[in-house]
Amino acid sequence: MSHLLEAFSIALRMIITGDPVVFSIALRTLLIASTSTLAAALLFIPLGCLIHFNRFRGKRFVVGFIQTMYSVPTVFVGMLVFLMVSRTGPLGSMGLLFSPWAIILGEIVLIAPIMIGLTISALQGMGKGLEDTATALGAGRGTMILKVLTEAKYTMLTSVLMGFGRAVSEVGVAIMVGGNIAGYTRTLTTAIALGVGKGETASSIALGLILLSLAMVVSILVNLLQHGGRK
Amino acid sequence: MILQMKNIRLTREKNKILNNVSVDVPKGSFFVLMGPTGCGKTTLLRVAGMLDKPDFGEILFKGTSLPGKGKKLLQTRRKIATMFQSPVMFSGTILSNIAWGLKIRGVSQVEISRRVEEILTFVGLDGFAKRDASTLSGGERRRTALARALVLEPELLILDEPTTSLDPEFKRDLLVRLKEIHSITGTTFLMATHDFTDALAIGSIGAVMREGFIEQSGSMDDIMFKPENHFMASFTGLRNILHAEFIGSEAKVKHLTVAHAGLKHGSGFLAIPPEVIVLSLSEKATSERNRFSGVVQSIERNGTTWDVTVDVANVSLIAAITTGALNELAISPGSSVHLSFKASAVHLF
Numbered sequence: 001m002s003h004l005l006e007a008f009s010i011a012l013r014m015i016i017t018g019d020p021v022v023f024s025i026a027l028r029t030l031l032i033a034s035t036s037t038l039a040a041a042l043l044f045i046p047l048g049c050l051i052h053f054n055r056f057r058g059k060r061f062v063v064g065f066i067q068t069m070y071s072v073p074t075v076f077v078g079m080l081v082f083l084m085v086s087r088t089g090p091l092g093s094m095g096l097l098f099s100p101w102a103i104i105l106g107e108i109v110l111i112a113p114i115m116i117g118l119t120i121s122a123l124q125g126m127g128k129g130l131e132d133t134a135t136a137l138g139a140g141r142g143t144m145i146l147k148v149l150t151e152a153k154y155t156m157l158t159s160v161l162m163g164f165g166r167a168v169s170e171v172g173v174a175i176m177v178g179g180n181i182a183g184y185t186r187t188l189t190t191a192i193a194l195g196v197g198k199g200e201t202a203s204s205i206a207l208g209l210i211l212l213s214l215a216m217v218v219s220i221l222v223n224l225l226q227h228g229g230r231k
Numbered sequence: 232m233i234l235q236m237k238n239i240r241l242t243r244e245k246n247k248i249l250n251n252v253s254v255d256v257p258k259g260s261f262f263v264l265m266g267p268t269g270c271g272k273t274t275l276l277r278v279a280g281m282l283d284k285p286d287f288g289e290i291l292f293k294g295t296s297l298p299g300k301g302k303k304l305l306q307t308r309r310k311i312a313t314m315f316q317s318p319v320m321f322s323g324t325i326l327s328n329i330a331w332g333l334k335i336r337g338v339s340q341v342e343i344s345r346r347v348e349e350i351l352t353f354v355g356l357d358g359f360a361k362r363d364a365s366t367l368s369g370g371e372r373r374r375t376a377l378a379r380a381l382v383l384e385p386e387l388l389i390l391d392e393p394t395t396s397l398d399p400e401f402k403r404d405l406l407v408r409l410k411e412i413h414s415i416t417g418t419t420f421l422m423a424t425h426d427f428t429d430a431l432a433i434g435s436i437g438a439v440m441r442e443g444f445i446e447q448s449g450s451m452d453d454i455m456f457k458p459e460n461h462f463m464a465s466f467t468g469l470r471n472i473l474h475a476e477f478i479g480s481e482a483k484v485k486h487l488t489v490a491h492a493g494l495k496h497g498s499g500f501l502a503i504p505p506e507v508i509v510l511s512l513s514e515k516a517t518s519e520r521n522r523f524s525g526v527v528q529s530i531e532r533n534g535t536t537w538d539v540t541v542d543v544a545n546v547s548l549i550a551a552i553t554t555g556a557l558n559e560l561a562i563s564p565g566s567s568v569h570l571s572f573k574a575s576a577v578h579l580f
Contacts, residue, residue, distance in 0.1 A: 129319040132282055136313035137332035138383065140305050147331075151322055 010202035011209060022203060026210045029187040032100055033168040036107035040115050041160050048119025053145055063120055069113035074172030081106040081177045098179035106173030111163035118159030122152045154225045165218040169211065233258040233387055233419045239278055239288035248274045249285065250443040256421055261413050263434030264423040270440040272423035273316065273391055279421060280313040280389045309336065312385035316392040318376030320364035325356065325375050328364050332383045350382040354408065370401035381412065390422040394429055406433055427467060431455065439466055458580050464502045469578060471503040471548055486544045490520035491577040500580050507576035508550035510539060510560060511569045519571040527566045541568055
């Protein structure tokens with residue numbers, strides 16, 4: 001117990017004094033997760049809109065499939081991306097394996113269903129009544145879509161934050177395609193996994209506390225946005 | 232005619248929602264579309280408002296057939312405004328809600344401010360401009376939705392069940408205001424309601440729908456006083472609807488012979504409004520051609536009057552009488568009474 005308390009106090013000291021190793025890992029994690037979230041948002045929110053605002057055969061199946069992919073195991077995504085970026089894979093010539101870009105690519109794939117699915121849910125949540133009201137007040141299709149997106153902005157931002165939360169806390173992709181290389185592809189989750197294995201309890205706790213804080217900030221922001229959206 | 236809908240058919244998931252419906256809405260009229268819940272009124276209004284496309288049929292706006300899509304359709308659609316049964320408010324203030332339709336039409340800010348202020352006074356929402364739309368009561372929400380539609384100065388205003396789920400005071404108030412707005416602006420109103428009394432209070436012309444069909448259309452007087460079939464008679468609140476065999480100016484209902492003012496042969500229906508039947512304890516010398524005697528079956532309160540059901544030669548007839556008349560007659564189930572009513576009061580269909 002005393003060993004744990006000691007490790008905990010060292011961890012706090014590391015955070016307070018701004019331990020360069022701990023903070024470089026945290027910063028890298030933030031950069032990777034933010035980049036993948038931003039890229040996924042730019043790619044998949046429009047795709048979610050496209051699915052919602054258009055009628056096509058099999059739409060219900062597509063939406064159902066996307067929703068079941070929310071909880072796809074990270075190691076499965078890691079394996080897929082590994083096969084894609086490994087030397088013999090279709091993207092092998094780009095030399096992405098064991099680089100931050102490979103992690104970003106993996107995280108984009110991982111959070112894509114969340115982005116698409118939650119965008120569709122957010123737009124569905126606005127109700128057909130909103131679309132009808134805008135149309136009945138004289139909006140063309142483009143103006144109507146813009147109005148619905150404006151009204152759904154808080155819920156859509158929530159989906160972005162949920163995506164970020166999943167990206168920042170995943171470990172399977174980062175370890176499989178990032179390789180956990182110190183100072184290059186090591187992220188909070190992979191560093192914790194390695195630290196615990198090596199018995200570096202204090203630094204693992206420090207990294208864990210930072211990860212927990214990030215998750216909490218995301219959760220608080222989601223709550224605030226949902227409150228703002230309902231207001 | 233401002234709007235003509237010809238042979239409109241619409242099917243959703245194998246259900247025929249509109250079945251060869253034709254409706255003509257005269258310019259400047261207050262047209263009321265009536266019918267029980269689920270009869271297709273809302274769908275027809277959506278077709279009229281160009282929100283839904285019919286599978287078959289033609290829609291003419293001011294005599295011109297509507298284009299399927301594109302700018303021309305948008306231009307025509309912008310001459311029509313719809314207020315839905317459950318109005319959806321955009322997030323933001325009442326001001327931003329009402330101004331939105333004008334903004335997307337490119338109206339200047341100065342003009343928007345003037346028109347919004349004017350319309351808020353018009354619908355009785357003075358001082359509400361900066362209120363958050365999410366804080367409105369049901370009645371205020373309807374008025375805001377009405378203002379949001381009216382501010383666009385539409386040539387045709389579509390109202391889908393505007394008084395549903397409002398308490399009686401708000402309902403009366405909204406109906407009075409709608410009538411005022413119609414007479415002041417001269418805009419054509421097309422309103423759907425399942426409440427026949429609302430329709431009578433406000434409409435000048437209308438149509439009654441049932442299961443995707445138009446049962447009867449015409450002036451409100453014709454709909455009220457000249458029902459064309461059994462459904463229409465019961466929809467307009469007529470009671471004592473009886474199947475009869477007509478022979479000239481008389482009708483046989485079982486063993487009862489009822490005199491009427493028409494000339495009809497064959498089988499059909501007649502209706503005797505309970506209010507026209509006079510009850511008495513002894514047979515009186517009157518000019519009324521229909522005079523019968525019977526036995527009281529039941530006496531039940533119906534609002535401010537009493538429904539007295541009388542068995543007349545195995546035909547049950549309901550007479551509506553006042554509390555004063557009931558006290559004076561001092562009748563109870565089993566009492567013998569005499570009934571009389573004018574031949575001209577009998578409806579035939």
